[in-house]
Amino acid sequence: xxxxxxxxxxxxxxxxxxxxxxxxxxxxxxxxxxxxxxxxxxxxxxxxxxxxxxxxxxxxxxxxxxxxxxxxxxxxxxxxxxxxxxxxxxxxxxxxxxxxxxxxxxxxxxxxxxxxxxxxxxxxxxxxxxxxxxxxxxxxxxxxxxxxxxxxxxxxxxxxxxxxxxxxxxxxxxxxxxxxxxxxxxxxxxxxxxxxxxxxxxxxxxxxxxxxxxxxxxxxxxxxxxxxxxxxxxxxxxxxxxxxxxxxxxxxxxxxxxxxxxxxxxxxx
Amino acid sequence: xxxxxxxxxxxxxxxxxxxxxxxxxxxxxxxxxxxxxxxxxxxxxxxxxxxxxxxxxxxxxxxxxxxxxxxxxxxxxxxxxxxxxxxxxxxxxxxxxxxxxxxxxxxxxxxxxxxxxxxxxxxxxxxxxxxxxxxxxxxxxxxxxxxxxxxxxxxxxxxxxxxxxxxxxxxxxxxxxxxxxxxxxxxxxxxxxxxxxxxxxxxxxxxxxxxxxxxxxxxxxxxxxxxxxxxxxxxxxxxxxxxxxxxxxxxxxxxxxxxxxxxxxxxxxxxxxxxxxxxxxxxxxxxxxxxxxxxxxxxxxxxxxxxxxxxxxxxxxxxxxxxxxxxxxxxxxxxxxxxxxxxxxxxxxxxxxxxxxxxxxxxxxxxxxxxxxxxxxxxxxxxxxxxxxxxxxxxxxxxxxxxxxxxxxxxxxxxxxxxxxxxxxxxxxxxxxxxxxxxxxxxxxxxxxxxxxxxxxxxxxxxxxxxxxxxxxxxxxxxxxxxxxxxxxxxxxxxxxxxxxxxxxxxxxxxxxxxxxxxxxxxx
Ligand code: SF4
Ligand code: SF4
Numbered sequence: 001x002x003x004x005x006x007x008x009x010x011x012x013x014x015x016x017x018x019x020x021x022x023x024x025x026x027x028x029x030x031x032x033x034x035x036x037x038x039x040x041x042x043x044x045x046x047x048x049x050x051x052x053x054x055x056x057x058x059x060x061x062x063x064x065x066x067x068x069x070x071x072x073x074x075x076x077x078x079x080x081x082x083x084x085x086x087x088x089x090x091x092x093x094x095x096x097x098x099x100x101x102x103x104x105x106x107x108x109x110x111x112x113x114x115x116x117x118x119x120x121x122x123x124x125x126x127x128x129x130x131x132x133x134x135x136x137x138x139x140x141x142x143x144x145x146x147x148x149x150x151x152x153x154x155x156x157x158x159x160x161x162x163x164x165x166x167x168x169x170x171x172x173x174x175x176x177x178x179x180x181x182x183x184x185x186x187x188x189x190x191x192x193x194x195x196x197x198x199x200x201x202x203x204x205x206x207x208x209x210x211x212x213x214x215x216x217x218x219x220x221x222x223x224x225x226x227x228x229x230x231x232x233x234x235x236x237x238x239x240x241x242x243x244x245x246x247x248x249x250x251x252x253x254x255x256x257x258x259x260x261x262x263x264x265x266x267x268x269x
Numbered sequence: 270x271x272x273x274x275x276x277x278x279x280x281x282x283x284x285x286x287x288x289x290x291x292x293x294x295x296x297x298x299x300x301x302x303x304x305x306x307x308x309x310x311x312x313x314x315x316x317x318x319x320x321x322x323x324x325x326x327x328x329x330x331x332x333x334x335x336x337x338x339x340x341x342x343x344x345x346x347x348x349x350x351x352x353x354x355x356x357x358x359x360x361x362x363x364x365x366x367x368x369x370x371x372x373x374x375x376x377x378x379x380x381x382x383x384x385x386x387x388x389x390x391x392x393x394x395x396x397x398x399x400x401x402x403x404x405x406x407x408x409x410x411x412x413x414x415x416x417x418x419x420x421x422x423x424x425x426x427x428x429x430x431x432x433x434x435x436x437x438x439x440x441x442x443x444x445x446x447x448x449x450x451x452x453x454x455x456x457x458x459x460x461x462x463x464x465x466x467x468x469x470x471x472x473x474x475x476x477x478x479x480x481x482x483x484x485x486x487x488x489x490x491x492x493x494x495x496x497x498x499x500x501x502x503x504x505x506x507x508x509x510x511x512x513x514x515x516x517x518x519x520x521x522x523x524x525x526x527x528x529x530x531x532x533x534x535x536x537x538x539x540x541x542x543x544x545x546x547x548x549x550x551x552x553x554x555x556x557x558x559x560x561x562x563x564x565x566x567x568x569x570x571x572x573x574x575x576x577x578x579x580x581x582x583x584x585x586x587x588x589x590x591x592x593x594x595x596x597x598x599x600x601x602x603x604x605x606x607x608x609x610x611x612x613x614x615x616x617x618x619x620x621x622x623x624x625x626x627x628x629x630x631x632x633x634x635x636x637x638x639x640x641x642x643x644x645x646x647x648x649x650x651x652x653x654x655x656x657x658x659x660x661x662x663x664x665x666x667x668x669x670x671x672x673x674x675x676x677x678x679x680x681x682x683x684x685x686x687x688x689x690x691x692x693x694x695x696x697x698x699x700x701x702x703x704x705x706x707x708x709x710x711x712x713x714x715x716x717x718x719x720x721x722x723x724x725x726x727x728x729x730x731x732x733x734x735x736x737x738x739x740x741x742x743x744x745x746x747x748x749x750x751x752x753x754x755x756x757x758x759x760x761x762x763x764x765x766x767x768x769x770x771x772x773x774x775x776x777x778x779x780x781x782x783x784x785x786x787x788x789x790x791x792x793x
Binding site: 012015016019020022023024026027030041042044045046062066068069087088089090091094095096097103148149150151152153154155156157158159160161162163165166167168178180181192193195196197198201205221226227228230231232233234251252254 | 384410411413414415416417418438439440441442443444446447450451454456457459460461464465466467468470515528531532534535537538541542545546547548549550551552554555563564584587588590591594595596704705708709787788789792
């Protein structure tokens with residue numbers, strides 16, 4: 001090779017390597033220390049709602065009537081908020097000045113059953129009981145491959161699952177991966193209210209996953225139909241057609257909500 | 270004979286010229302010949318009578334800002350000769366009208382359903398090229414990544430794509446029907462608007478809010494203060510930033526150059542977190558509502574956002590330098606998925622895809638919605654980014670330039686907020702002791718208003734994908750009889766199909782990403 005060409009080649013390589021290295025240095029190490037170190041989300045974030053059962057009845061009734069998702073029940077016998085129906089719009093907090101319902105920045109929202117999603121006096125904090133899934137933990141605790149299917153999702157839920165693969169959350173450090181084929185998967189992450197047009201494809205994907213299969217419903221759409229619950233074009237709620245193992249509420253759930261749910265439910269640690 | 274009107278102008282149905290179909294047809298074609306583009310073309314039923322309505326726009330290319338909207342109505346004929354046979358841009362609009370109103374549109378090359386279950390049935394006939402060396406590749410509806418569903422059918426000759434057909438409708442949730450069905454509940458409708466397309470939540474709710482505000486003529490009452498508009502505009506630009514940055518990363522990832530993918534992917538999250546700071550939701554849900562914003566922002570937040578933007582700006586510049594100077598990227602981006610200027614105009618493309626092919630159109634500059642009119646007066650508005658080559662490279666470069674523009678706009682507006690001596694108003698009334706009772710009063714007042722009867726309103730905004738418009742028609746009892754949402758993807762999916770002609774099939778992911786269109790926004 002003539003010397004000029006070699007020099008030119010050298011220069012290009014150097015520039016390239018420099019840029020790569022400089023960027024690498026600038027970017028540094030960005031992965032969150034979570035779950036070993038707690039993360040605090042900024043104050044406006046609407047996470048786990050706190051219910052004040054002592055609020056006055058008029059305010060409670062007002063919230064019940066004004067909740068666009070019919071997620072609130074307030075009468076003398078029962079006061080409850082269904083996390084599966086709620087889309088975290090904050091209307092009830094605004095109407096009650098936070099005196100009946102107040103949204104905290106706690107992002108721990110997932111549960112293993114529909115019943116646990118209903119927050120009431122007996123069930124104030126949504127949680128995943130650790131005992132119930134010893135077997136699951138044994139099977140999938142160190143390696144879990146999931147397939148994602150969007151069945152009418154608005155792309156916000158999907159985007160916030162996708163984001164788990166970015167360096168900040170780095171899902172794969174927990175041995176959890178989103179895979180490209182149902183044949184490689186141990187389970188399915190479902191988003192969306194299941195549009196009728198996607199029902200068949202969803203069921204076929206389910207069939208194609210080898211047993212035993214885990215089904216995770218992400219977002220209020222997948223849990224209850226979300227804002228589309230009155231539409232005739234959707235099935236509404238995954239558990240109407242498939243057994244669901246894990247419910248992750250939100251519209252969309254914060255990536256940390258999903259991450260925490262996956263760790264709590266599957267991880268051995 | 271068409272009525273000329275403005276964005277967000279409130280029109281009475283009776284004002285709009287009702288033209289005989291024959292004249293309508295000729296006039297539409299002559300306007301299209303003169304370069305008009307379609308904003309809406311839809312059917313609706315009024316008093317048991319099927320009608321067609323068209324909204325066209327003309328864009329002034331000589332910077333005199335003489336941009337106009339035109340509207341007309343005609344009685345729907347039972348059959349007519351397709352506009353599509355003369356102007357490609359009608360393709361999907363006419364399919365939609367055929368699907369919803371079973372009008373027999375003759376001479377349409379592909380008169381198939383767009384969203385309904387029939388698109389999914391066995392009857393659906395794909396376009397077939399026959400011949401010894403032709404084979405078909407079917408992809409979807411469920412894709413390999415984490416993304417909405419759609420079906421892509423390629424007719425290939427070896428590795429070369431001769432034709433791509435895109436079949437959508439899988440995400441159809443009946444949004445428009447839901448809007449007309451439910452009684453007019455602003456809270457419920459606002460929540461729904463934010464879920465039409467989550468990545469464009471801000472654009473949709475903003476457009477809806479502006480539409481409702483003009484319906485109630487709130488602008489005149491002075492309720493929509495400039496603070497409200499500024500926060501909305503900041504949210505809109507943050508949405509653009511997060512998506513554009515995500516796209517640049519994903520483009521890089523698609524050609525297996527991973528560093529920018531990782532860096533941009535993380536930075537996208539930073540912008541979403543700024544939206545969260547503004548609204549309590551990473552996609553800006555719950556921030557904007559008709560006549561009000563729900564935000565808590567104080568000087569501390571403003572300073573924080575400014576600091577973050579400056580930090581990110583430097584990083585974005587550095588990573589982009591790496592991205593755009595890497596030889597492999599240049600090789601893979603240049604000359605791939607080319608849409609020339611004429612094709613872009615013929616197909617009526619909008620947004621980034623159009624500007625990358627030399628179409629000078631950006632709603633923010635041409636129609637000046639919301640706060641952009643103030644920015645324009647202050648000479649701080651964006652300049653329309655334009656490139657000519659129409660390839661993946663151009664679409665990526667346009668995104669990069671728009672990222673820089675958006676950051677400088679946001680910084681400007683933050684300055685503006687800070688310079689106000691009384692930014693208490695910005696600190697949001699929610700901290701007031703009697704916020705909830707005030708809010709209830711406000712809400713009841715708004716809710717008790719009747720929508721104007723027999724009216725039409727069109728609202729337009731530049732989402733990060735391009736022109737997003739909402740159109741509402743009410744009947745004489747003030748009930749919404751038609752609410753039409755048109756995502757920019759409705760124009761641009763055809764662009765993707767064109768871009769793939771004569772490409773290697775392996776270039777599809779790259780081309781697809783360079784358009785990054787919406788499934789749910791299209792399927793509604
Ligand atoms: S935040 Fe949830 S419970 Fe409260 S009004 Fe909105 S949907 Fe209903
Ligand atoms: S739950 Fe909300 S964010 Fe998720 S898909 Fe449904 S509408 Fe979108």
